[in-house]
Amino acid sequence: MTAVVVPARHAEEVMGTVVSFTVFAPASVDTRTLLQRACDSLQRDDRMFSTWKPDSPMSRYRAGTLSADELPDEVVGVLERCRQLRTLTGGWFDPWAMPGGVDPTGMVKGWAAQRALDVLVDGGVDAALVNAGGDLAAAGTPPGGGGWRIGIRHPWQPVAFAAVVAVTAAVATSGDYERPGQLVDPTTGAVSRRAASATVVGPDLAVADALATALAVGGSDVFDRFSALSGYEAYLIGVDGLEVATEGMPFVPEA
Template structure:
């Protein structure tokens, strides 16, 4: 998936059970990587975009992801576009979706207090160690050793998309050029797959994404953003931790 994944379980369970839960989560994420990687020639995504398999012959997971990407393309006026960079690349949805599913699987298996982080995508469930909320630092887009915000959550998701770490990996589909105007976008909400997609879409929109993000608050998605020239914006309900 092109990133490091961290898993923290705060459940009061036997060590062997915790180890099994971590192992099953890692197995799921490796399965996702094998299927959706755009870097592995034998992945299902690469085979599909070369025309070697038809949509109806794809796995249920790939069909679901492609359908969701199509829905998001409509919901974002085309700014969330799995084809924005050229060939099909659903990574802007897949990473958040895979971690959201991993959290759901952990909950069904008995873990009600956990944290899964994959790059800038994080899903928390229940309370953290000591019964306190989980704390998430949002990296400063110019100073890697500092935070722009520290968030405090129990159940919820945090997704951050930016141009400061991976460079020009998000494109404005209207112009075909790398996204500009916003340096960093963070979205907080109940579903990581949507939070991740919303952050990507807003980054692609540029400063117009600030107005678009404000409209997502009614659906339970708060946000924070930093512009290319250093201005910072937050929605009113962003769960900023008390100092």
């Protein structure tokens, strides 16, 4: 039997969820310190973007007590990326169409998790996985090879998987089971019911997160756009249970 390499694990309460870390690192790397820095990054981003904390720059911007000129660079950058993603998705991802004012939450969780992962990678880990409440950013290859195996939550059976995918960078899944009413159709302002579950795999979790949100809201209209989206794959489960996936979706055959 081959020796088992034991990863460091950590769970951090932040952004209204729990973010869990799995880290494989050489002995020369101070994993505990690195994890602390990654968590600091998450907490800092949460303080900046939280729409639940009234004193966050994002909340104050929404409330009109902070002008666009006064926003931190990170917020300006995220809003700019949101604009690009709004265009890319044909308006199906639209933080400006959310009730209660501009709300980039559909991208920020993935963006912040990606930044936390970058801290670990820059610190010299061999492989790492950051799971931000069901949106995951990965780097490196876990021991044993084959990439990170990620189960896709089944939309109607919370503890079953609809599929398993092998991920090298990022995967996000969105569905109305998570936060009903949060999937707003920007064209109507009403709650969208076009998809039961939408999963996007690709190189960057901020983008994958936004695309999964768009796919869950827009359903097949957004799915059809993926042929033009290089590097990103889509897996859509309709409200009728019908499943479609782009050709490159890295499904792992069931054992």
